[in-house]
Amino acid sequence: MKIHVLRLGHRPFRDQRITTHCSLVARAFGAEKMIYTGYKDNKLEVSISKVSTNFGGFFEIEYKKDWKKVIAEYKSNGWLVVHLTVYGLPIQSKIGKIRKMKKDIVIVIGGEKVPSEIYHLADFNISITPQPHSEVAALAIFLHEYFQGKELNKDFAKAKIRIIPTKSGKKIESTKNQN
Secondary structure (H helix, E strand, O other), X not given: OOEEEEEEEEOHXXXXXXXXXXXXXXXXXXXXXXEEEXXXXXXXXXXHHXXXXXXXXXXXXXXXXXXXXXXXXXXXXXXXXXEEEEEXXXXXXXXXXXXXXXXXEEEEEOOOOOOOHHHHHOOEEEEOOOXXXXXXXXXXXXXXXXXXXXXXXXXXXXXXXXXXXXXXXXXXXXXXXXX
């Protein structure tokens, strides 16, 4: 199953780090692509592309102006649209059903105020918790629950750099000649 993330309303002057963190989480936790709307941000795209080049795996980031067209395209191709929101149904009551559907998923996460239309276009409006929290946390928890923790052992092919787990300090391995 493929998983893509649709980030609504990116504003580089306000959301640069949040959108970057959403991209990093999406990549690290098993998504293959992030599409963002709002303002086009070449620096964001270059930054995330460099991470994928250095740390391996396949992950794309793409700008699209019209989120409605993006959702319509995914729906017309049979993808499941999952909107992460504090106002949705609890993840623990729906994640099993979403997993069993065995469909490609586009996860919608907000930025600026989410248009009410999203709630009607989504196949599932999922709440991680009914308390205010960030889209970064919601995305990480959703992907972790969806993949049942297996994403934590994912191997990122063609990595030029690998972080080696250590009890203390930092250990980084260059893998340029190993792939």
